[in-house]
Amino acid sequence: MRWLAVAWLGMAGLAAAGDTRAEPWPWGALVLARMDEGPNDPRLEKYLPDLKRVFGYRRYEIYGQAWGTGPANAESIVLPTKEFFVKLRPRGEGNRRLGFEFFRNERLLVEGEAVMPVSAPLFITGPEYGHGKLVMIVEIRDVAPKGR
Amino acid sequence: MSELNPNDRQLIATEYFDGALGPEELAWFEENGLASDPVVKETLEGARGLRELVRRGARPEPPAALAFYWERVRADVQGVGRAGARPMRASWRWATPVRVLATAAAVLVGIALVLPRGGSMMSTVERAESRQPGLYTSVVPARGASVVWITGLEYLPEGYVLR
Numbered sequence: 001m002r003w004l005a006v007a008w009l010g011m012a013g014l015a016a017a018g019d020t021r022a023e024p025w026p027w028g029a030l031v032l033a034r035m036d037e038g039p040n041d042p043r044l045e046k047y048l049p050d051l052k053r054v055f056g057y058r059r060y061e062i063y064g065q066a067w068g069t070g071p072a073n074a075e076s077i078v079l080p081t082k083e084f085f086v087k088l089r090p091r092g093e094g095n096r097r098l099g100f101e102f103f104r105n106e107r108l109l110v111e112g113e114a115v116m117p118v119s120a121p122l123f124i125t126g127p128e129y130g131h132g133k134l135v136m137i138v139e140i141r142d143v144a145p146k147g148r
Numbered sequence: 149m150s151e152l153n154p155n156d157r158q159l160i161a162t163e164y165f166d167g168a169l170g171p172e173e174l175a176w177f178e179e180n181g182l183a184s185d186p187v188v189k190e191t192l193e194g195a196r197g198l199r200e201l202v203r204r205g206a207r208p209e210p211p212a213a214l215a216f217y218w219e220r221v222r223a224d225v226q227g228v229g230r231a232g233a234r235p236m237r238a239s240w241r242w243a244t245p246v247r248v249l250a251t252a253a254a255v256l257v258g259i260a261l262v263l264p265r266g267g268s269m270m271s272t273v274e275r276a277e278s279r280q281p282g283l284y285t286s287v288v289p290a291r292g293a294s295v296v297w298i299t300g301l302e303y304l305p306e307g308y309v310l311r
Contacts, residue, residue, distance in 0.1 A: 050293045054293070108279070110296055113276075114271050117270070119269070120293070127301035129308065
């Protein structure tokens with residue numbers, strides 16, 4: 001059983017080290033989905049399988065991206081463009097349950113509540129744009145405060 | 149009509165074409181000679197052309213996204229039907245309830261160890277609503293991400309520059 005105790009302590013140590021370095025911080029991108037062929041934005045590589053499965057478009061580009069104005073455990077505005085943006089605020093204990101509000105300019109398009117673990121994206125659909133569609137991606141990322 | 153930008157003119161032309169303008173708006177449209185405005189004319193011609201194209205076609209093709217979803221629904225329905233009709237294969241007989249439960253428990257423990265801070269790796273939308281007239285919101289379950297789907301948003305024409 002000694003190896004088990006060593007492994008357990010090692011994992012606990014790693015987790016503790018990760019907690020001191022990382023800080024959950026919201027990030028968002030306004031994505032333009034299109035039907036035409038062409039290269040996808042490499043920054044969206046992680047999201048492409050889900051984007052393609054959910055929306056069915058062929059090409060995805062980032063129109064704008066931004067980090068939130070505050071950490072995930074406080075009120076934060078993710079403003080990838082001035083026209084479309086998301087306000088987040090923590091609900092309840094911890095920073096996983098968040099209230100979200102998706103705006104176009106002054107107009108509140110949708111508001112709700114979501115449990116958002118780190119690295120688990122939330123997609124909010126925007127309007128049709130030309131032959132494509134706008135999609136807002138919101139995600140909580142673990143980041144080193146100076147590495148943002 | 150110089151105060152109207154091209155996007156406004158396109159929107160008005162589309163509403164005119166759809167018959168969505170009320171009597172006062174229609175009178176205003178005609179008084180201001182918007183029918184002869186180049187942007188309005190171009191938009192109306194495009195809409196008429198599209199209508200003709202759709203009417204001439206033997207069978208309208210659904211939009212790509214709709215076809216995509218329909219294909220998924222059909223595949224799911226067929227998949228359920230096949231699974232229900234198929235008898236258990238001999239190679240699956242090892243999967244006794246005890247073994248299945250033990251395997252599921254082991255997988256759950258593994259997931260709990262791998263997940264950071266012991267939580268789910270997917271966002272879960274618990275509530276989403278739009279209080280704006282004409283906007284409807286639904287939450288679409290997806291494998292890797294939660295999706296809040298808003299319908300009824302205004303169409304943005306190609307080339308529209310977001311601020």
